[in-house]
Amino acid sequence: MAKTVQLRRYQIVPGMLEEFRAWLNQEVLPIREKFGFHVEFMYVDNKNSEFIWAVSVQGSLDDFLEIESRYDTSEERAAAGTKRPDCLLSADTRFVDES
16 A cells, blocks of 8 residues: 655754654654554754654555644644644645655
């Protein structure tokens, strides 16, 4: 079965990477897992205060978008969002293919 992968890059306020990572691990990832997402990898670029990770869904791009829509509108995600530290400067998300 196909897998769709989304690369996510976040620029974080310097000095807040650990706070962001703790929030993501404790609040966000359990919800994403419940909806069927799988974390492919997570990296921190401390020098540039950047958090880089990829999340995937088994299936097509349409499958990913359907699951993401349900996730984005869920009460669980809304509740987790209220706890997010005020540290996100920018976000870049894009779908990527294996080479």
